[in-house]
Amino acid sequence: MIKVKVSLRPIVGKLNLPTVLKTAILPGDSFESLFIATQVGEIFYIGNGSLRTFLDIRPRILKLGTSEPGVSGRGYDERGLIGLAFHPYFYYNGLFYLHYSVAGTQGPGALSERFKPNPCDPKTLNLRWINRETHYDHIDTVEEWFLRSNGQPQKRRTLLNLRRPFFNHNGVNSLNFSPETGKLVLTTGDGGSGYDPFNLSQNDMEIAGKIIEIDVGKNTFFNNPTVVTRFNELPVTIQETLTVIAKGVRNIPGISFQRVNNQYIKYVGNVGQDIVESIFSFVYYKPIPVTQLIQASLMKSEPDQEGFINFGWRGWEGAFPTSFIMGCSSNPTLDEKTIAYYNEAVQTSVKRLQPLTSYFQKDPRPDKFGGTALTGVQAYMGNGIPDLKGSVVFTDLARNEESQPPVRGVLAYTRVGTDSKLNDFSVINIDYNFGSQSAYYVSLGTNLDQTTLFLGVYGSMKATDFNKGTVFEIVPDSKQ
Template sequence: MAGKLLCSIVFASSLAVIAGAAHAEHGAVFETTVFAPIHAGGTTVTLETVATGLTAPVKAVAAPGLPEWLFVVDQAGTLWALNLAAGAPVSCPSADCQVFLDVGPAGLGLIVPLGVVGPGTFDERGLLGLAFHPDYQSNGLFYTYTSEPASSLGPPTFPSTVPPVLPPGVVSPDHQNAVSEWEAVDPADPSAGVMPGRRVLMHVDWPQFNHNAGDVVFGPDDLLYISMGDGGGADDRDEQLFVQTGTGGMAAPIVGHGLDGNAQKLTNPLGKILRIDPDGSNSANGQYGIPPDNPFVGDPTALDEIFAYGLRNPFRFSFDSATDTLVAGDVGQNDLEEVNVVESGANHGWPIKEGTQSFNHNGNDEGYACNPDTGPFPCPVPMGDLVDPIAQYDTHEEGHAVVGGFVYRGEAIPQLAGRYVFGDFAREFGFPGPNETGRALYLQQKKLSKSGLLNVQEFNVQGQAELGMTVLGFGQDASGEVYYLGNLDGLPFGTEGLVLRLAPVSN
């Protein structure tokens, strides 16, 4: 009984940091970040239902040459082609919401079985990212980020962080995350589907099931940017007990991070944003190119692919279509959620710091954010040239896990022009999923400045006291309008997934 109780406690604690976030209950040591609130009383908007019947939509983007379509990434494995010209709401599947690609169990069967302790439970793995090649109209190429069984793809592209000899009871790597290239049958016709086969650009051993990051985005330089989390577990550090998939919720010591974390190590891709050229071939595996102006090219102590580092779980990021600024939401550990402007070579500090605060990994116990002058103590003094976020908010009272969005460049809501729209997964996490709804947020100031923190504002959604769903991702169409994506329970199961368009209040 004692062992079962310990595992139950560890499992509950582990699930609470799954999307990177807060534990449901904290000791006083964690209650130090109330200085970072979310401000109420923001712009009043409505959320129009555009599509229903999905499972767990996490991203939606337009494809070059198809301005009336939105391609929706569903964590459960389906890539949907949604016809925006059909009129809302659209039910999926239907003639106006078709399966473009299915890598889930009903399709190609590439992704891992979802559910940390079985069907109906939380997970962060799956189909996570999508990017269309800038020349999609002519070449039909697009790219995905998927979580696949560790044994299915062979030796990883980069040396594994998982040690060759594991402690008793430890199963790692949990899976591999893969970036793959696909080709559409007809780039002008989503109903034509996808050609058989794919080209795997890279696949990476993942120590635990969580902190996968998973976004892929083409930048204004026509290069592919890839976000990777720190490999999972907690504190980006070995030794703590953490839940393992496929064991019924049993826990084992974390491995694959070392005692100084992955995010600060330039020898592996975990905790980084990578930048590659899918059209090139000068990488070590010959499957992609290394841009010559990547910040660590030629450094024998670093991976050439790294663009920025010191990140925990930059699940969603985007480029502002007007300014080319790269903005990422980075999920915090126990105390602070971050919005970051990411530039070449930048070190965003994790796990040396969390938000603007220092971070104490606290040995085998939960880590915490702290201030070297005011505590909690002990509190290390952060060293190095570390970049602070442009905005942050408290994990305890305000939210659970930041979900990055887009700078608004649409025309429907002029007062939002140039403001970053994003959200929070859920205010509180419970088992088997969140027990409160997410939050619809934006940055109050237009200028995404790196000097000083910007205010985080909550939308006033007309007719709703709360958002009414978990926030899983965001979309932006060819006109710059922004979409909230989510479902009712935060789990990658069922058919309650929604696509909601941010819209003005009708007169």
């Protein structure tokens, strides 16, 4: 693949964790503004070169940095404001949508200790999430807001209230509108912990681990819907607004749409467990109405899943059966890899979608890298960086190497092939000096026509370390 080199142009610094980067045209404006949503609950925008506050919902966000056993006190968190999307007609109707973790909803978590499956102990392979109303970590909400004529945002209604079992895998950049259907797309992670203890991602009734379309054009008449975890717990009027595009999701940093001729290629990244990070692509799909899933469940029958997308988790981690890795006591230089869910890997082997590309958490090849967690996937259609035009650009949180700090994230790209093979990828070299500060790549965004890329960088892994964020525009290398 072509070796690409780019530079970074700082746009704004000293931000809190920038989780969503996207542009929109404000009512009355003639230009796009860059909107930056931070995990702690601030939304800023940059118009005419100045940074302004669009909305501050920090009092609505639960306190970040405290969580379940084994994690409490670390400061790392995956909750907070994790989704922002603007209605396709935002310029005219002022509608936008938020996904965040609600203040005051902390619970003890679904399990009292960290989970790891044991193929020799069937009990660990068939856990059930019981006592859900008391054994959960927090509640997420998806809301519709509108921009009033005086420029002040106001909440309009709540679309969903979701009870989550653990603090992590809630999705990030989790709200995006489909240019094909005009519907709001919600990407939900599998609920967290590790290895999806309750196999929520493959269960058709569970909201966790899915890609869901919401028809926001339908008025559900519910100001504050019941807090749920399963589709069949929702009021019928809300069920009727929902279709499911995909299941088998572990955790997704959003969905990206690339227009090619008269169709859209969809790109989805699935964050890995221990082995590999994967990016999937698909054009054709057949969503299943939630009412149809519920009917099939009641009849104890299998719904027609022809054209329905399944990413394969938890039986598969990208192109590999889900495995856990242990050190070999007889030879410390080697690892022992054990398939965690053999039967599930067999059952979903032909039903699942193969990845477009994958990269490993450990990779000795000199032109590749070991990754930590996929944090963004975006199509690039601009002419500014010619070697990237038509490519799929992605970011990883931190290069996984046996080196000393400071930490650096990774920017890379791949292309859609026509030979059905797993595609190669290439690291994008960045000409920028971060100095002695760590630089975790936490988010990736584009403008409306995908001709400009934005990168969110943070100087710490902790949500409790404030004002360490910078947003950059990815620009051509000035030295080329």
